[in-house]
Amino acid sequence: xxxxxxxxxxxxxxxxxxxxxxxxxxxxxxxxxxxxxxxxxxxxxxxxxxxxxxxxxxxxxxxxxxxxxxxxxxxxxxxxxxxxxxxxxxxxxxxxxxxxxxxxxxxxxxxxxxxxxxxxxxxxxxxxxxxxxxxxxxxxxxxxxxxxxxxxxxxxxxxxxxxxxxxxxxxxxxxxxxxxxxxxxxxxxxxxxxxxxxxxxxxxxxxxxxxxxxxxxxxxxxxxxxxxxxxxxxxxxxxxxxxxxxxxxxxxxxxxxxxxxxxxxxxxxxxxxxxxxxxxxxxxxxxxxxxxxxxxxxxxxxxxxxxxxxxxxxxxxxxxxxxxxxxxxxxxxxxxxxxxxxxxxxxxxxxxxxxxxxxxxxxxxxxxxxxxxxxxxxxxxxxxxxxxxxxxxxxxxxxxxxxxxxxxxxxxxxxxxxxxxxxxxxxxxxxxxxxxxxxxxxxxxxxxxxxxxxxxxxxxxxxxxxxxxxxxxxxxxxxxxxxxxxxxxxxxxxxxxxxxxxxxxxxxxxxxxxxxxxxxxxxxxxxxxxxxxxxxxxxxxxxxxxxxxxxxxxxxxxxxxxxxxxxxxxxxxxxxxxxxxxxxxxxxxxxxxxxxxxxxxxxxxxxxxxxxxxxxxxxx
Amino acid sequence: xxxxxxxxxxxxxxxxxxxxxxxxxxxxxxxxxxxxxxxxxxxxxxxxxxxxxxxxxxxxxxxxxxxxxxxxxxxxxxxxxxxxxxxxxxxxxxxxxxxxxxxxxxxxxxxxxxxxxxxxxxxxxxxxxxxxxxxxxxxxxxxxxxxxxxxxxxxxxxxxxxxxxxxxxxxxxxxxxxxxxxxxxxxxxxxxxxxxxxxxxxxxxxxxxxxxxxxxxxxxxxxxxxxxxxxxxxxxxxxxxxxxxxxxxxxxxxxxxxxxxxxxxxxxxxxxxxxxxxxxxxxxxxxxxxxxxxxxxxxxxxxxxxxxxxxxxxxxxxxxxxxxxxxxxxxxxxxxxxxxxxx
Numbered sequence: 005x006x007x008x009x010x011x012x013x014x015x016x017x018x019x020x021x022x023x024x025x026x027x028x029x030x031x032x033x034x035x036x037x038x039x040x041x042x043x044x045x046x047x048x049x050x051x052x053x054x055x056x057x058x059x060x061x062x063x064x065x066x067x068x069x070x071x072x073x074x075x076x077x078x079x080x081x082x083x084x085x086x087x088x089x090x091x092x093x094x095x096x097x098x099x100x101x102x103x104x105x106x107x108x109x110x111x112x113x114x115x116x117x118x119x120x121x122x123x124x125x126x127x128x129x130x131x132x133x134x135x136x137x138x139x140x141x142x143x144x145x146x147x148x149x150x151x152x153x154x155x156x157x158x159x160x161x162x163x164x165x166x167x168x169x170x171x172x173x174x175x176x177x178x179x180x181x182x183x184x185x186x187x188x189x190x191x192x193x194x195x196x197x198x199x200x201x202x203x204x205x206x207x208x209x210x211x212x213x214x215x216x217x218x219x220x221x222x223x224x225x226x227x228x229x230x231x232x233x234x235x236x237x238x239x240x241x242x243x244x245x246x247x248x249x250x251x252x253x254x255x256x257x258x259x260x261x262x263x264x265x266x267x268x269x270x271x272x273x274x275x276x277x278x279x280x281x282x283x284x285x286x287x288x289x290x291x292x293x294x295x296x297x298x299x300x301x302x303x304x305x306x307x308x309x310x311x312x313x314x315x316x317x318x319x320x321x322x323x324x325x326x327x328x329x330x331x332x333x334x335x336x337x338x339x340x341x342x343x344x345x346x347x348x349x350x351x352x353x354x355x356x357x358x359x360x361x362x363x364x365x366x367x368x369x370x371x372x373x374x375x376x377x378x379x380x381x382x383x384x385x386x387x388x389x390x391x392x393x394x395x396x397x398x399x400x401x402x403x404x405x406x407x408x409x410x411x412x413x414x415x416x417x418x419x420x421x422x423x424x425x426x427x428x429x430x431x432x433x434x435x436x437x438x439x440x441x442x443x444x445x446x447x448x449x450x451x452x453x454x455x456x457x458x459x460x461x462x463x464x465x466x467x468x469x470x471x472x473x474x475x476x477x478x479x480x481x482x483x484x485x486x487x488x489x490x491x492x493x494x495x496x497x498x499x500x501x502x503x504x505x506x507x508x509x510x511x512x513x514x515x516x517x518x519x520x521x522x523x524x525x526x527x528x529x530x531x532x533x534x535x536x537x538x539x540x541x542x543x544x545x546x547x548x549x550x551x552x553x554x555x556x557x558x559x560x561x562x563x564x565x566x567x568x569x570x571x572x573x574x575x576x577x578x579x580x581x582x583x584x585x586x587x588x589x590x591x592x593x594x595x596x597x598x599x600x601x602x603x604x605x606x607x608x609x610x611x612x613x614x615x616x617x618x619x620x621x622x623x624x
Numbered sequence: 625x626x627x628x629x630x631x632x633x634x635x636x637x638x639x640x641x642x643x644x645x646x647x648x649x650x651x652x653x654x655x656x657x658x659x660x661x662x663x664x665x666x667x668x669x670x671x672x673x674x675x676x677x678x679x680x681x682x683x684x685x686x687x688x689x690x691x692x693x694x695x696x697x698x699x700x701x702x703x704x705x706x707x708x709x710x711x712x713x714x715x716x717x718x719x720x721x722x723x724x725x726x727x728x729x730x731x732x733x734x735x736x737x738x739x740x741x742x743x744x745x746x747x748x749x750x751x752x753x754x755x756x757x758x759x760x761x762x763x764x765x766x767x768x769x770x771x772x773x774x775x776x777x778x779x780x781x782x783x784x785x786x787x788x789x790x791x792x793x794x795x796x797x798x799x800x801x802x803x804x805x806x807x808x809x810x811x812x813x814x815x816x817x818x819x820x821x822x823x824x825x826x827x828x829x830x831x832x833x834x835x836x837x838x839x840x841x842x843x844x845x846x847x848x849x850x851x852x853x854x855x856x857x858x859x860x861x862x863x864x865x866x867x868x869x870x871x872x873x874x875x876x877x878x879x880x881x882x883x884x885x886x887x888x889x890x891x892x893x894x895x896x897x898x899x900x901x902x903x904x905x906x907x908x909x910x911x912x913x914x915x916x917x918x919x920x921x922x923x924x925x926x927x928x929x930x931x932x933x934x935x936x937x938x939x940x941x942x943x944x945x946x947x948x949x950x951x952x953x954x955x956x957x958x959x960x961x962x963x964x965x966x967x
Contacts (some may be wrong), residue, residue: 238965239958239965241963285945286950288941296733305708485643
């Protein structure tokens with residue numbers, strides 16, 4: 005051990021806390037990211053956890069990880085590989101081998117690297133590092149369990165409770181390594197366990213013990229400082245994508261002067277939306293946990309009919325169950341926000357892993373000609389804006405709007421500047437009594453605004469506008485059931501045109517990077533951060549490249565064709581087998597020079613790999 | 625929003641929409657619709673404060689014939705849609721028109737869960753023991769051995785008895801009527817509407833095309849008074865053309881007796897109490913005629929007060945808001961935990 009600790013300035017670092025799913029790694033990671041954000045760093049997180057609540061202890065399937073990337077600035081994603089791994093057991097080391105940088109630091113708990121622990125993780129020898137061929141990493145053995153026990157001696161806690169604080173000891177070491185002040189962490193712990201003072205005490209003690217251990221023993225020769233840089237003034241908080249989605253709905257309801265209703269059913273990774281909205285009775289939110297996915301959406305359709313901003317939240321398999329009801333919302337032309345937090349499919353697939361494979365389902369997964377609005381959030385914080393937009397378009401254009409997020413951005417978090425809602429546009433419900441100029445006695449439910457083709461919203465309780473809507477085709481004028489060929493064609497056209505017209509009400513698409521480049525990167529949804537960093541790295545290699553990332557999918561922004569026609573090569577990168585690329589081709593009536601980069605692994609993109617593969621395509 | 629404060633007395637025509645009624649001539653649905661107009665007139669509910677929700681099937685077309693707000697939904701989901709409507713606006717009078725296929729097959733899950741939650745909606749369950757709109761397949765209420773297009777050799781499955789599902793889901797209101805018995809059907813609808821909570825009104829309805837006469841065993845006027853008994857809360861359980869028969873308890877079972885015969889007097893006849901929380905006797909009564917030769921019970925069989933779903937939600941909101949007054953969204957965020965300022 006060295007006597008002098010060198011403090012080295014670095015721009016960014018990726019840390020992964022990894023252990024058994026009961027080891028509290030998610031909490032260590034969340035605290036580390038939050039305190040770093042408060043400290044003034046940019047953050048991006050990636051919780052990577054198993055579908056099993058408690059897989060066998062110490063087993064490879066049971067490993068739960070939380071990756072945090074922090075930096076002075078330009079942190080667009082949670083990072084490819086880890087610089088620092090905290091491994092609470094041998095399984096955690098083993099499953100993360102491919103995620104480690106050559107020279108990474110591995111802090112591991114020697115107390116849980118005993119023979120039996122190694123066996124549980126299917127090691128053949130008692131030299132795990134050698135066995136995994138980890139010759140260049142810097143292993144830092146720490147008796148985390150023993151020292152946590154020592155630190156908490158004298159507190160009125162049983163052995164199990166003591167062991168639960170191991171995660172704080174580990175966090176303490178990491179805080180020392182990156183010169184994080186413990187005061188912020190202490191404060192966060194006090195908030196987190198406000199009702200359990202003994203736990204606060206235990207966690208703070210274990211945290212300090214870890215920090216002091218690092219400091220006193222000079223655990224590494226170098227510690228690191230990540231400069232905090234000036235962000236724009238204001239108040240900040242950190243949000244996950246799911247929480248930002250919830251906030252976006254609440255903000256939209258407030259803007260529109262509507263009460264918010266959620267009809268939902270628990271499903272990974274969307275359930276947090278139900279949890280968070282259930283808490284918001286202070287905003288008069290009515291969040292119903294219904295008996296199934298279908299009841300989730302149909303109750304929301306009922307609530308929408310009755311005048312609420314109504315939403316339903318789900319993930320892929322639940323989305324499949326909702327298909328018929330989405331069709332009903334298309335046919336009744338009622339506002340409805342449908343949130344699909346995409347996960348790996350098909351069928352149950354990999355519930356906790358992320359993908360972009362539900363695009364086709366969102367666009368086409370219904371019977372009949374059934375156009376809807378589709379919006380895809382691009383980052384955890386963008387879930388706020390996207391949910392706001394989805395609500396606005398649904399309400400003002402009387403249509404279901406599907407909001408696609410994904411497991412990666414839904415669970416990942418970053419710091420978010422609390423918005424000034426005055427900067428957001430108004431949301432004006434298309435109320436019949438405000439917008440319909442004719443006589444109520446001649447009004448019928450499928451009368452439309454001539455320009456936008458939007459029908460009027462007559463909410464039950466309003467005298468003189470009683471009417472019936474339903475899944476059967478209606479006459480455009482009388483509102484009565486109709487099977488007339490001309491009328492059906494007309495109504496099909498109206499429903500299509502109504503969605504197409506929305507292009508006039510959304511922002512145009514922007515291209516960033518080198519406008520004169522030959523190659524354009526195209527992405528959509530939750531991969532924004534990875535693709536942006538890829539572009540920046542390619543530019544750093546001295547190559548020209550441009551990038552455009554889609555949030556509005558249906559309808560596409562008006563200038564989409566114009567943008568795409570400027571480039572010789574268009575690389576559409578997405579986490580599916582090319583759904584957006586095919587969609588673009590179907591929407592643009594010219595031959596586009598599209599190259600596809602598709603990964604369907606249930607894992608976020610790796611920027612390093614993308615850089616290599618893009619350059620290969622560029623040099624073709 | 626506009627409000628009309630002046631009191632208005634509505635008549636049946638105020639509830640009739642301009643849509644032409646398209647059920648088959650002779651269909652029991654015509655009678656049910658006419659009873660509903662009458663019931664609403666008696667209740668004098670405002671058409672604009674009323675929502676009629678339905679699923680799919682012949683019964684579900686009823687929505688289009690009402691000059692109220694209404695959704696003709698998708699198959700089986702009427703009760704889930706109605707739950708959303710009622711929770712969104714508890715002031716509305718919410719009705720559901722549904723059938724044995726709609727609510728007991730494809731929508732069975734929503735049926736039991738709406739009852740369990742006790743949402744204040746009035747469910748008119750048209751039970752004709754057949755799929756009519758798809759032209760004659762057996763339904764979940766068809767008797768074992770029933771021959772239909774999809775069971776040419778007879779069904780090999782037992783039917784649901786709707787009341788058992790209702791009570792199994794801890795239902796608080798159950799009543800039964802026959803389509804041809806207009807007075808009782810109307811009265812039952814009125815009672816259902818006045819009950820706060822999920823009210824299940826089973827209407828034994830005749831499908832004149834695909835299952836004609838299915839309820840004739842009890843509905844035929846020549847012997848209806850012998851084969852059915854109209855239960856009235858607080859009154860003796862008496863039936864028969866001459867009102868000389870009654871229901872008595874014998875051990876755990878019910879028995880039909882003739883007053884003045886075999887030593888039975890009027891004093892022995894049970895008095896109907898629809899409001900007991902214990903549903904044991906209500907089930908016994910509702911199952912009369914299904915597993916024995918007793919007369920089929922009609923009228924309000926069970927009507928018990930219990931907290932309603934939408935009122936409890938409003939109550940929670942009020943309680944939370946009392947502790948934590950509503951603030952703007954931005955204020956809420958600024959006062960939440962994990963907020964820091966960059967100066």
